[in-house]
Amino acid sequence: SALYKVDGWGAPYFAVNSSGNVTVRPHGSSTMDHQEIDLLKVVKKATDSKSVGGLDLKLPLIIRFPDVLKNRLECLQTAFNYAVKSLSYTSHYQGVYPVKCNQDRFLVEDIVKFGSSFRFGLEAGSKPELLLAMSCLCKGASESLLICNGFKDAEYISLALIARKLSLNTVIVLEQEEELDSVIDISLKLGVRPVIGVRAKLRTKHSGHFGSTSGEKGKFGLTTTQIVRVVKKLYQCGMLDCFQLLHFHIGSQIPSTALLADGVGEAAQIYCELVRLGANMKVIDIGGGLGIDYDGSKSANSDVSVAYGLEEYAMAVVQAVKFVCDRNSVKHPVICSESGRALVSHHSVLIFEAVSSSKYKVPTMSSFDIQHFIEQLPEDAHSDYNNLSESAIRGDYEACLAYADQLKQRCVEKFKDGSLDIEQLAATDGLCDLVAKEIGVSNPVSTYHVNLSVFTSIPDFWGIEQVFPILPIHRLDERPTKRGILSDLTCDSDGKIDKFIGGESSLPLHELEGESGMKYYLGMFLGGAYQEALGGVHNLFGGPSVVRVSQSDGPFGFAVTRAVPGPSCSDVLRSMQHEPEIMFQTLKHRIEEFVHDEGDMGGAMIAGGIAQSFHNMPYLTVGSSCCLTAAN
Ligand code: PLP
Numbered sequence: 001s002a003l004y005k006v007d008g009w010g011a012p013y014f015a016v017n018s019s020g021n022v023t024v025r026p027h028g029s030s031t032m033d034h035q036e037i038d039l040l041k042v043v044k045k046a047t048d049s050k051s052v053g054g055l056d057l058k059l060p061l062i063i064r065f066p067d068v069l070k071n072r073l074e075c076l077q078t079a080f081n082y083a084v085k086s087l088s089y090t091s092h093y094q095g096v097y098p099v100k101c102n103q104d105r106f107l108v109e110d111i112v113k114f115g116s117s118f119r120f121g122l123e124a125g126s127k128p129e130l131l132l133a134m135s136c137l138c139k140g141a142s143e144s145l146l147i148c149n150g151f152k153d154a155e156y157i158s159l160a161l162i163a164r165k166l167s168l169n170t171v172i173v174l175e176q177e178e179e180l181d182s183v184i185d186i187s188l189k190l191g192v193r194p195v196i197g198v199r200a201k202l203r204t205k206h207s208g209h210f211g212s213t214s215g216e217k218g219k220f221g222l223t224t225t226q227i228v229r230v231v232k233k234l235y236q237c238g239m240l241d242c243f244q245l246l247h248f249h250i251g252s253q254i255p256s257t258a259l260l261a262d263g264v265g266e267a268a269q270i271y272c273e274l275v276r277l278g279a280n281m282k283v284i285d286i287g288g289g290l291g292i293d294y295d296g297s298k299s300a301n302s303d304v305s306v307a308y309g310l311e312e313y314a315m316a317v318v319q320a321v322k323f324v325c326d327r328n329s330v331k332h333p334v335i336c337s338e339s340g341r342a343l344v345s346h347h348s349v350l351i352f353e354a355v356s357s358s359k360y361k362v363p364t365m366s367s368f369d370i371q372h373f374i375e376q377l378p379e380d381a382h383s384d385y386n387n388l389s390e391s392a393i394r395g396d397y398e399a400c401l402a403y404a405d406q407l408k409q410r411c412v413e414k415f416k417d418g419s420l421d422i423e424q425l426a427a428t429d430g431l432c433d434l435v436a437k438e439i440g441v442s443n444p445v446s447t448y449h450v451n452l453s454v455f456t457s458i459p460d461f462w463g464i465e466q467v468f469p470i471l472p473i474h475r476l477d478e479r480p481t482k483r484g485i486l487s488d489l490t491c492d493s494d495g496k497i498d499k500f501i502g503g504e505s506s507l508p509l510h511e512l513e514g515e516s517g518m519k520y521y522l523g524m525f526l527g528g529a530y531q532e533a534l535g536g537v538h539n540l541f542g543g544p545s546v547v548r549v550s551q552s553d554g555p556f557g558f559a560v561t562r563a564v565p566g567p568s569c570s571d572v573l574r575s576m577q578h579e580p581e582i583m584f585q586t587l588k589h590r591i592e593e594f595v596h597d598e599g600d601m602g603g604a605m606i607a608g609g610i611a612q613s614f615h616n617m618p619y620l621t622v623g624s625s626c627c628l629t630a631a632n
Contacts, residue, residue: 001015001016001476003480003508004469004471004476004508005295005296005469005501005502006022006469006471007296008293008295008296008297008298009293009294009295009296009469009501009525009526010296010469010525012025012028012029013025013026013028013065013068013071013346014525015036016476017036017038018477019038019474019477020474020475020476020477020478021038021039021040021041021473021474021476022038022039022040022471022473022474022476022523023036023037023038023039024036024037024039024065024068024349025037026065026066026067026068026071026550026551027067027071027551028068028071028075034551035551035557036557037065037549037551037556037557037558038556039063039349039351039473039474039523040473040474040521041556041558042063042547042549042558042560043059043061043063043351043473043521045556045560046061046063046545046547046560046563047059047061051560052547052560052563053563055563055565056565057545057547057563057565058545058565058566058616058617058619058621059351059352059353059451059521059544059545059619059622060350060351060352060353060451060452060457060544060545060566060619061350061351061352061544061545061546061547062348062349062350062351062532062543062544062545062546062547063348063349063351063546063547063548063549064104064106064107064347064348064528064546064547064548064549065347065348065349065548065549065550066106066110066114066347066548066550067550067551068346068347069107069110069111069114069343069344069346069347070110070114072342072343072344072346072347073111073114073115073120073343074114075310076095076290076310076314076339076342076343077093077095077115077118077120079310079311079313079314079315080092080093080095080314080317080318080335081093082311082314082315083311083314083315083317083318083319084318086315087315087318087319087322089318089321089322089332090331090332091331091332091333091334091335092334092335093314093318093334093335093336093337094118094119094120094121094143094144094145094283094334094335094336095115095120095121095336095337095338095339096120096121096122096123096144096145096146096147096285096336096337096338097111097115097120097121097122097123097338097339097340097343097344098122098123098125098149098288098338098339098340099122099123099124099125099129099132099133100123100125100126100129100340100533101340101341101343101344101529101530101533102340102344102528102529102530102532102533103129103132103533104532105132106548106562107344107347108122108132108133108136109136109139111343112136112137112139112140112144113139113140115140115144116139116140116141116144117141119140119141119143119144119145120140120141120144121137121140121144121145121146121147121169122136122137122144122145122146122147123146123147123148123149123338124146124147124148124149124150125149125150126150126156127155127156127159129150130146130148130156130159130160130163131159133146134146134159134163134166134168137168138166138168142167142168142169143169144169145169145171145283145336146160146163146168146169146170146171147171147173147197147245147247147285147336147338148160148170148171148172148173149173149175149199149247150175151175151176152172152175152179152182153182154182154186157172157179157182157183157186158186158190160172160194161183161186161187161190161192161194162190162192164192164193164194164195165190165192169195170195171195171196171197171244171245171283172194172195172196172197173196173197173198173199173245173247173285174196174197174198174199174222174230175199175220175221176222177222177226177229177230180196180230180233180234183196184233184234184237184239193242194239194242195242195244195245196234196239196242196243196244196245197243197244197245197246197247197283197285198221198222198227198230198243198245198246198247199220199221199222199247199248199249200221200222200224200227200246200247200248200267200270201220201221201222201223201248202221202248202250202263202266202267203266204250204259204262204263204266205250206250206251206254206255206259206263206289208251208253208255208303220249221248224270227270227274228277230243231243231274231277231278231279234279235278240278240279240280241280242280243274243279243280243281244279244280244281244282244283245281245282245283245284245285245336246267246270246271246274246281246283246284246285247285247286247287248263248267248285248286248287249286249287249288249289249338250263250287250289251289252288252289252291252340252341253289253291253292253303253304253306253341254289254290254291254306255291255300255301255302255305255306255307256300256306256307256308257307257308257312257313257315257316260289260313260316260317260320261316261317261319261320263286264284264286264316264317264320264321265320265323265324267284267286268284268320268321268323268324268325269324269328271284271321271324271325271330271333272324272325272327272328272330275328275330275331276328281330281333282333282334283333283334283335283336284321284333284334284335284336285336285337285338286317286335286336286337286338287337287338288337288338288339288340288341289339290310290313290337290339290341290342291305291306291308291341291342292306292341292342292345292526292529293305293306294466294467294468294469294501294526295467295469295501295502296469296501297502303466304466304467304501310342317335317337318335321333321335340529340530341529341530343529344528344529345526345527345528345529346525346526346528347528348527348528349523349524349525349527350457350458350523350524350527350531350544351473351521351522351523352450352451352452352457352521352522352524352544353450353451353519353520353521353522353622354448354449354450354451354486354509354512354520354522355449355450355451355620355622356448356449356512357446357447357448357449357482357484357509357511357512358446358447358449365427365430365431365434369427370431373424373427373428373431376424376427377411377424378410378414378419378420380410381407381410381411381414384403384406384407384410385403385407387399387403387406388400388403388404388407388435391403392435397439400435400439401435401436401439401441404431404432404435404436405432407428407431407432408428408429408432411424411425411428412425444483445483445484445485445505445506446482446483446484446485446509447484447485447486447487447496448484448485448486448487448509448512449486449487449488449489450486450487450488450489450522451489451619451620451622452486452488452489452619453488453489453490453495453538453539453541454488454490454494454495454496454497455488455490455492455494455495455535455536455538455539455541456535456536456537456538456541456542456543456544457524457527457531457535457543457544458497458524458527458531459530459531459534459535459536460530460531460534461497461499462494462495463534465499467499467500467501468501468524468525468526468527469501469524469525469526470486470497470500470507470522470523470524470525471507471522471523471525472509472510472520472521472522472523473521473522473523474521475510475520478510480508480509480510481510481511482508482509482510482511483506483507483508483509484506484507484509485497485498485505485506485507486498486507486522489539489541489619489620490538490539490541491539492538492539495538519622537572537575537576539618540569540572540573540576540618541572541618541619542566542567542568542571542572542575542617542618543566543567544566545563545564545565545566545617546562546563546564546566547560547562547563547564548560548561548562548563549561565617566617566619567617567618568614568615568616568617568618569613569614569615569616569617569618570614570615572618573614580614583614584610584611584614587607587610588607588610591603591606591607591610
């Protein structure tokens with residue numbers, strides 16, 4: 001576990017047991033009541049059709065732990081409750097979950113259910129997100145906030161106002177000044193008194209990758225001049241009492257509590273000024289940004305780590321708001337946050353399989369082979385070879401590599417002009433690789449092929465080079481003997497993972513035991529936020545299968561409470577407007593023509609095989625050599 005820094009990024013939820021398997025403590029601790037769950041056992045159970053109602057679940061697989069989610073939510077609330085109490089803050093904390101982070105139905109429903117006792121709400125950034133938030137919050141607490149962010153047209157604003165009419169605690173947060181006229185007009189037409197918030201563009205700037213949303217030139221929010229104009233317009237319309245919330249978001253992964261306190265303090269000062277101008281202020285919404293320590297380094301100087309925990313975060317926020325409000329003699333507002341990453345990252349684990357590994361094998365060459373090779377070389381390449389062998393005898397390895405390179409380039413030119421044949425070119429490559437190996441500069445890193453699409457399942461690695469903890473979920477009692485990078489199934493050179501936590505460019509991995517039939521499972525952790533929401537269908541690989549696992553009293557200590565196979569080839573084809581049924585009929589018709597012209601050649605079997613391929617997931621069917629025979 002030390003090799004993969006599990007204690008650093010995984011505590012208190014992930015650990016390694018004495019059998020060398022990764023375990024999950026969904027409640028953040030293991031007690032008599034809460035045993036650890038062995039991830040390998042979950043994978044075995046989920047892929048055993050008898051255990052999941054006859055479903056044939058294939059990898060890649062997302063395992064969701066609702067108990068982890070509940071624990072994260074409760075820890076966040078507890079951290080704020082503690083800060084409120086210990087600092088004698090006279091209002092309370094009431095968070096919302098930004099659904100953009102992961103819109104999975106069951107995840108959002110769980111958050112509303114687990115958070116209803118402390119009025120936890122939702123944030124939406126688009127019309128479909130608003131629709132889902134509206135319907136979910138009908139089952140939540142009536143005071144839970146429904147924050148409407150994002151660019152808004154008349155339809156979005158109408159929906160948000162209808163939500164208010166339905167007694168949902170909806171706040172329309174102006175992202176652009178122009179939205180105000182529509183809100184005023186539509187609310188008058190619908191006869192609904194809106195609750196309005198404003199997203200402020202703060203001067204405090206977060207300099208990390210995720211900070212481009214912040215600062216005066218940031219993409220979102222209203223400048224101070226615009227906020228003052230909003231106040232004036234609302235006053236003129238007799239609607240200043242509707243202005244109740246101030247929001248800001250300085251970016252995800254806020255690196256330190258010092259920066260956080262600076263931003264919150266600036267926003268609190270704007271809040272107090274709005275109170276002075278007569279707005280009916282009630283809530284300060286500090287946006288997202290509560291970070292995750294992906295590499296366990298607790299560092300404030302990295303995009304993948306943060307130097308604080310939930311408690312320090314809550315304390316810094318409450319302290320900053322209280323200080324500014326007390327200075328201005330303003331009543332303490334309700335503090336709302338829109339933490340996404342920090343709530344949902346831990347709750348799911350992506351499991352995938354390494355199906356093969358390849359390391360370039362340096363060819364062996366006997367002295368006879370080398371002699372033969374030299375005789376075949378074109379005249380002008382002889383001098384390169386002689387220089388190469390003389391520098392080898394002298395022990396001048398740098399010159400050796402330079403002459404090997406020169407020899408190689410000359411032979412490539414000769415091959416291109418047709419004067420060197422392919423065997424001679426291969427022998428040149430072999431000799432140069434041999435030289436590199438002897439000198440010790442050949443690359444010892446293997447490529448492990450994984451049954452996964454990076455574009456679908458880890459899009460942030462491809463898009464912004466965000467690293468996540470990745471490690472085998474078993475055999476951790478055995479020292480890995482190799483180092484590898486991971487290459488995915490897509491035919492795209494970006495479809496590989498060659499950067500890992502701790503700044504590593506390869507991962508310690510075990511030798512695959514292909515012959516013994518033992519599979520090699522890897523897990524990607526802390527990917528519950530954004531990855532599912534952003535993943536695409538490059539090469540038409542769809543999402544993974546999903547299971548939901550809860551702790552239970554049974555012999556394994558867990559139960560699979562929901563299992564959903566990943567999208568089939570038909571499903572992903574349909575997502576690009578193809579019509580699998582018509583495609584199949586076309587192919588069937590072609591088979592019938594062949595059977596007619598050339599006699600029976602197993603037409604039914606071929607049609608069955610094609611039908612099966614439409615039905616299967618697009619990932620490799622590991623262990624099956626040909627799906628056409630499998631279909632029979
Ligand atoms: N709120 C807003 C307005 C955002 O833009 C975001 C994401 O960037 C969030 C909340 C969630 O941020 P995080 O996942 O860092 O908590």
